[in-house]
Amino acid sequence: MPHSKREIVLKCARQLFEQDGFHATGIDRILEKSGVAKMTLYNNFGSKDQLIAEVLSRSSHTHIERMKEYILIASSDPYEQILAVFVALGDRFQDPEFCGCMFQAAIAEFPDFDSEPAKAALAHHQRIIEVFFKLCTDANLSNVDQLSRKLALLASGSSCIARQTKTRQPADDALFIAEILLERASISVPTPV
């Protein structure tokens, strides 16, 4: 059942957490928005922290899946796919519903990295790096470790700025820089004959 109570709560909670933050969003507002009884929420998720962690985990997989679909449509060349990531980011930033990266907010609001929400958010960042790592490897670029880390830094930086500007400009800026990095990484180590 696609519209189970569980899914409704997850969707409403996600929206409220994105809009207002995690601590600023009370359980009661999630109940009100989702039209669900309190016990339904607690039977399904156990606690607010676990609900937050589940929201983050779901959102992570959704975002990364969409991202992968986007870059597959954009190009079949991994080099171009890396750049397409930043185009996809730009699209997200100018979406009226965009309120900033949830995972950055979660890491800011949960300084205890052993907490469930923090772990879920940290896992997302790791997945982003892995996506870049794979693309860089497929594109036969040099210094894949460093490069994927730097691309992730650009993505994080642009998301951070976009929370304020809500325009695609930070993504365009990051794309510009990424192009330079890729250019460098593709010529410095020539492919063996």
Place this chain on the structure above:
Amino acid sequence: MPHSKREIVLKCARQLFEQDGFHATGIDRILEKSGVAKMTLYNNFGSKDQLIAEVLSRSSHTHIERMKEYILIASSDPYEQILAVFVALGDRFQDPEFCGCMFQAAIAEFPDFDSEPAKAALAHHQRIIEVFFKLCTDANLSNVDQLSRKLALLASGSSCIARQTKTRQPADDALFIAEILLERASISVPTPV
């Protein structure tokens, strides 16, 4: 008087906000840590939000002042001073007291940009861009607007990653990228004879 109650409250509040976040830090914990009566706090700051805004505003000026001192000692060449910014960032990231950039956290926790805390945090980001802008101008670089924006993106990105890693690596990565950007910006528009 350097150790007035006001200053004590500001210092304690800053530490707690940095460690635990703004919403997660209650007034009572600030009172306990600073050993100050509740009315003293409210007579001095009016409300929690105003206290937060004041903490942010003070921290902004402190950080930027220290940054400027740092880069002045590092070099007299504005080109090198830009790079020194990222060295300074690296020093901060590996400081045991570093818990992530307060201003990013504030913007995440206060989505209403008309709120006092958000305004204080946004002002900080603007000041960072202005610092880069002035340095880029002094260094006779091209496309100063875009360039300073991109340097600020690198700074934000590295701060964002450093919240997790707590190492200087994100700053080093950003420095590496900044060097490339500056190199490009210094050769693309040759100085007229």
Place this chain on the structure above:
DNA sequence: GAACAAAAAGACAGAACGGTCTATTCTATT
């Protein structure tokens, strides 16, 4: 129609929240 589980509804707990108020004490300055 009986039986069952899921969900609703809402009272309730206990603590913490931001913030106010009063009455008292401390500490300068004159």
Place this chain on the structure above:
DNA sequence: AATAGAATAGACCGTTCTGTCTTTTTGTTC
């Protein structure tokens, strides 16, 4: 020594917080 302003302790307000509990309703399946 008198006075004014700052700071104190702590009771108190109403609200909100997460989370628990019980009772009733609903919907589904034998």
